[in-house]
Amino acid sequence: MLLASLLNPKTILHLPKAESKEKLYRDMVDLICRKHQMPICGDELYEMVMERETQMPTAYRTGIAIPHIRVEGFKDTVLSMAFLEEPLDYNGTPIAWVCLVFSDKSSSNLYLNLVAALLKISKDEDMMKALHEAHGGAQTVHIIKKEEIRIKQDITISDIMITDVVTIKPDDLLSQLSETLGKRSHSCLPVVDESGKFLGEASILNLLKVGVPEYLMMLDNLSFLRAYEPLEKLFEMEDKLTVGEIMDKDCITLRPDASIPEAVFEMIQRGKRFFSVVDSDGKLAGVVTAMDVMMQIFMGVIK
Amino acid sequence: MTLMVLALIIFGLSYLFIITEWINKMLAALIGGFAIILTGIVAQDVAFSAIDWNVIFFLIGMMFVISVLRQTGLFMYLAIKIAKIAKGKPLSIMILMYLLTTVVSAFLGSVTTVMILVPIGLLIASELKITPVPFIITMAIGSNAGGAATMIGDPPNILIGSATDYSFIDFIVNLTPPVLVITAASVGLIWLMYKNKMKVSNEDKAKLMSYSEANLIKDKRLLYVSLIILGLMLAAFSVQHLLHLGTATIAMTAGLVLMLLSDRKRVEHILANDIDWVTIFFFMGLFMIVKSLEETGFIGKIADGIMAATKGDPRRTSMAVLWLSGIFSSIVDNVPFVAAMIPVLEQMEKVITTPKAMDPIWWSLALGTCLGGNGTLIGASANIVAVGIATRSGYRISFKEFTKIGFIFMIMAIAISAGYVLLRYY
Numbered sequence: 001m002l003l004a005s006l007l008n009p010k011t012i013l014h015l016p017k018a019e020s021k022e023k024l025y026r027d028m029v030d031l032i033c034r035k036h037q038m039p040i041c042g043d044e045l046y047e048m049v050m051e052r053e054t055q056m057p058t059a060y061r062t063g064i065a066i067p068h069i070r071v072e073g074f075k076d077t078v079l080s081m082a083f084l085e086e087p088l089d090y091n092g093t094p095i096a097w098v099c100l101v102f103s104d105k106s107s108s109n110l111y112l113n114l115v116a117a118l119l120k121i122s123k124d125e126d127m128m129k130a131l132h133e134a135h136g137g138a139q140t141v142h143i144i145k146k147e148e149i150r151i152k153q154d155i156t157i158s159d160i161m162i163t164d165v166v167t168i169k170p171d172d173l174l175s176q177l178s179e180t181l182g183k184r185s186h187s188c189l190p191v192v193d194e195s196g197k198f199l200g201e202a203s204i205l206n207l208l209k210v211g212v213p214e215y216l217m218m219l220d221n222l223s224f225l226r227a228y229e230p231l232e233k234l235f236e237m238e239d240k241l242t243v244g245e246i247m248d249k250d251c252i253t254l255r256p257d258a259s260i261p262e263a264v265f266e267m268i269q270r271g272k273r274f275f276s277v278v279d280s281d282g283k284l285a286g287v288v289t290a291m292d293v294m295m296q297i298f299m300g301v302i303k
Numbered sequence: 304m305t306l307m308v309l310a311l312i313i314f315g316l317s318y319l320f321i322i323t324e325w326i327n328k329m330l331a332a333l334i335g336g337f338a339i340i341l342t343g344i345v346a347q348d349v350a351f352s353a354i355d356w357n358v359i360f361f362l363i364g365m366m367f368v369i370s371v372l373r374q375t376g377l378f379m380y381l382a383i384k385i386a387k388i389a390k391g392k393p394l395s396i397m398i399l400m401y402l403l404t405t406v407v408s409a410f411l412g413s414v415t416t417v418m419i420l421v422p423i424g425l426l427i428a429s430e431l432k433i434t435p436v437p438f439i440i441t442m443a444i445g446s447n448a449g450g451a452a453t454m455i456g457d458p459p460n461i462l463i464g465s466a467t468d469y470s471f472i473d474f475i476v477n478l479t480p481p482v483l484v485i486t487a488a489s490v491g492l493i494w495l496m497y498k499n500k501m502k503v504s505n506e507d508k509a510k511l512m513s514y515s516e517a518n519l520i521k522d523k524r525l526l527y528v529s530l531i532i533l534g535l536m537l538a539a540f541s542v543q544h545l546l547h548l549g550t551a552t553i554a555m556t557a558g559l560v561l562m563l564l565s566d567r568k569r570v571e572h573i574l575a576n577d578i579d580w581v582t583i584f585f586f587m588g589l590f591m592i593v594k595s596l597e598e599t600g601f602i603g604k605i606a607d608g609i610m611a612a613t614k615g616d617p618r619r620t621s622m623a624v625l626w627l628s629g630i631f632s633s634i635v636d637n638v639p640f641v642a643a644m645i646p647v648l649e650q651m652e653k654v655i656t657t658p659k660a661m662d663p664i665w666w667s668l669a670l671g672t673c674l675g676g677n678g679t680l681i682g683a684s685a686n687i688v689a690v691g692i693a694t695r696s697g698y699r700i701s702f703k704e705f706t707k708i709g710f711i712f713m714i715m716a717i718a719i720s721a722g723y724v725l726l727r728y729y
Contacts, residue, residue, distance in 0.1 A: 214695040215425035218418070220373060223518035224383055229510075230429070 003117050004145035006079060009137030010035050017086035024088070025049045025067075028080040028100045038102070039073045049100065059090035062122035066115055068101045077103040077110055081140070083132050096132070097122060113151045116159050121149060157263055158256035160293065161277045161286035167192045170199055170244030174210065177202055177243050188274040190284050191247045198276055198284040200247040210237050210246055253278040256285045263293055306344050307599035313338045314643075317592050321585075322635050322681075329581040332588025332639075339595035353594030354587050357465040360551035362583060365455065367558025368533065369415050370577035371565065375526040376519035378407060378416075382423040383516040391508030393431055393501040397438055398490055400424055401445040405486055408449030409456045410537070413685035417446050421689045425696055430510050431503045435693065436700055441493055443689040443705075444677050444712045448489065450685070451673030452482035454550070455540070458684075459632075459641040459672040464550060466645045467665060471540035471550075477666050481723040485674070485716045492715065496708075528564060532557050589642045597646045606650030617660045618729045620651070621667040625724060628671025629717040633678020633710070641672050663728035670720040678713035680705040 011031045018024040026046055033041040040048070048069050052058070058067040065088075079101045087094035099118055103111050121127055127147065134140045168177055168189045180189060181204060188203035211234035216222065254263055254275045267273060273290040317335025321328045340347050372378070385403055389395035400420065408416040424442055428435030450457025454464040454474035464474060520526055536557035539546060543553065562570050596602050613619040624644075631640050648668060652661050676683025680690060680702045686709070690700045 213425070213429070213697060215422040215429075215692060218422040218692060219426070220376060220379060220419075221519065221521075223521070224379070224514045224516045226513060226515065227510075 001151045002145065003114070003149040003151055004141055006077060006114070006151070007081075007137075007141045007144065008035050008078070009141050011078075011080040012137030012140050013080070013082040014132075014134065014136065014140075015082060015084055018082070018084055018088050021053070021088060021090075022050070024082055024098060025053075025100065028082060028098070032078060032080050032100070032102065036076075036078050039071060045069075045071075045102075057091060059093040059095050060119060060122065061093065062119060063087065063093075063095055063128075064097045064099065064118060064122040065090055065093075065095045066099045066101060066118060068103065068111060068115075070105045071102050072105055074102060074104055077101065077114065079114075083134075083140075085132070097128070109155065110151070112155045112159075116155060117149055117151045154259060156256065157254050157258045157260070157277055157288055158285065160260070161256070161288040162292065163286040165190060165284065165287050167284065168202060168243050169193065170242060170247065172243045173239055174207060174241050174243065174246065175238040178207060178238065181207070190276040190287060191243055192284050196283045198253065198278045198282055199244070200249040201251045201274070201276055202243045202247040203274070206246045206248060208234070210234055210241060251276070254288065255279070260293060263288060267293070307601050309342055310339060310344050310595040310599045311601060313342070313344070314592055314596055317588075318635075318639055321639055327581070328636075329585040329588065332585045332592065334588075336588035336591030339591060344595045345591075345598050349598065350591040350594055353597075354590045355462070355465050357549050357551040358461055358586060359583060361455075361461060361465070361554045362586065363578060364551060364554030364556070364558035365412065366578045367562055367573065368529075368536065368554065369411050370573045371525070371529050371561040372411070372533065373419065373577075374522075374569075375529055376521060377526060377530075378419045379423060380516050380519045381407075382420055383511075383514050383519070386427050386511045387514065387516070391431065391503065391511040393428075393433055393503050394494065394497055396427060397441060397497060398493055400427075400438060401441045401490065401493060402486070404442045404445035405449035405452075405482075408446040408685075409452045409482075410533075412455065413446035413450040413457050413683065414688055416449070417443060417685045417689045418692070421692045422696075425693065425698070427511065431501075431507050433501045433503060435698055436704070437497055437500075437708075439689050439693045439698070439700065440705055440708050441489075443683075443686045444489065444709060445486075446685040446689075447673055447676045447683050448482055448485055448716065451670060452479045455554075457673045457676075458638045460669050461550075462638070462641050462645060463665060463669050466649070469665065470544050472543075474669075477662070478669060480727075481670060481720050484723065485719050488715060488719060489712060492712065529561060532561055586638075586642075589639055593642050593646060596643065602643075602646040603650050606647045606654075609647070610651060610654055615654060617655055617657070617664060618725070620655070621663040621724055621728070622721060624648075624664055625667035625671040625717065625721055628668055629675035629678070629713065629720075632672045632675030633682040633713060636681070637672040637676050637683060641668065644668055644672075663724050666728075667720070667724055670724070671717065674716040674720060675713060677709045677716065678706070679709060682709070682713075 013027065013031070029046045029049060032038065033045065038045065049067055052067055052069050059065040079099055082098045084096045084098070087096040101111065101114065127143070130143050131140055134143060166180060166184055166186065166189060168180060168191055170191055170193065177189070181187065188201055191199045191202050193199055211231040213230065252266060252270055252272065252275070254266065254277050256277050256279055263275065266275065267290050275288050276284060277286045277288055279285045313335055317331050320326050320331035336350065339345050340350050381403060382400065385399040386396050389399055404416055404420055407420070421439055421442055424438040425435045428438050447457065451460065454460050454471045460474065536553060539548065539553045540550070543550070562573070609620065609623060613623050628640065628644065648664060651664065655661055676686065680686050686705065690705060693700050
């Protein structure tokens, strides 16, 4: 589906500056209500927009804000856009492009893909310049149509994964691992070689297991033990062992083109909350956590 | 004749794979078992009828009982209690652990006992900062000796008990006395081998004394219930001939009652994790393979051969069986060996018809195979399991290292058994 087909030139604004977020939203809600058959309109719809705004930040680092409101009984997806010459401040993020989206209560897929398409545009500097300089809504729609910006039908892991990943090398010492895990408060790190090839994962549990010999794991329970020296001596091993010696080598990974249901399935099935995303060349493409997926499904947040 | 050769080839190949573990031993036994049907040596119904369901269900029943007993924490409790009673002195701990392993093996089977107790042996040795290797080797040896004492202790005895009319009590009356002597001698040997060899600081001893083993018994009710059921099961085994109940029925009854008393989730966990299906199917495959040798007349030839060599004299025959099984069981897994030997002895029964004359031969087979397992690292499953646990914990025990000690214990045990058989029966 083309993004342009969702747009109505009459709901697109080009403003030198917005007086306030509130005023801007009120104007956009009015435009939407004039051009579309909404089940709710006026103050009630505006209140919903403002409530959404307080629940979750809507701004993205690329300078776009996408407030999204699910409207009960509304069987469609519509949006209004505002291009601002002078950016509005969204809690420290300057926002020059606001896209207000209304959709059905349940249709999250189309919305997520719409967000992905909008974000893609917001990263394209040339296109953003053209859109800002456009004269009126019709020209804006024309630019978007000409570029054939499509809304993908299915969203994949590559859309929601974190690509800016903290990794660790196999010959790094355990002390480096524990420091990185602690500093970033991560519980697991992908292990990659110099070329970025994925080798395995090193987690807090791999680290703790260094102090726990196999025979201890074979006991039925450890309730009789209050203290255990090898565990306390873990830190002595920190500068002796490398990440490569303790990492999990055959961990399950996801492909970048894996679907969200597939990721959810693997997470539940394996009882694993952290997955490395590895492409067909064996290179690390990113990581995805259960939290990313949950934000995705329930809150419609794309990083 | 061609069928016999074919059966021998299948038998040989299957046993080769089982012994070398080039492929999973259950898989090897099942492939062999079905190969004899595929090649037309034995019809499917005949092969299936060879499966000794008394053994199969006995094993399953015992696995149920053991899985619940394990949850009670009783055996870990006893092991730690022992370390405390010994006041952390390594030689005393080693001897007491040896005795505990022997006694528990007599009732739970050697492999299970080793799986429960060896990790504790490793823990204690590591806390005392001494090498755990002697602990592991002596515990494996103790488990094989203990298993020899009862009908339910070691797989060879289970097989013999099921194939013959001997009762649970017959096993105790005939096999426990020599095992007691062997145990006493072994304790002496351990003392000789390891006295003054292990030095431990008072500080490390104190660590053991600080264990709170009472925490291990989490569910007192479960403990009492399972001990009562275990007691009833042993009592039922003892009066088996009066009850006219098969061994499998008694074990399954005890197991099923304990399962019924557990909650559903635990039952599912036990069925999926605690029942050793590999062993169960391994036994089934073995029964089928051995049946082909029996059907084609090969077993009869072996029996004739032994009888010819010993001139049919029961005394010489039992000595031959004892030493042969001892040596063989040192080199190969004793279960497939006994599975093949049982029909051989059954054949002999047709020649040696004097009442009671066969008894010492059967007991020789039981003692030889169970105790022979100590001869080398690969002689018994319990050895392999014990050494496996140690290896995964970072203590490598080589074939030579185990065998150096195991072989001495094996020769001593077989010699004591030989003296016992000669004194008692002839």
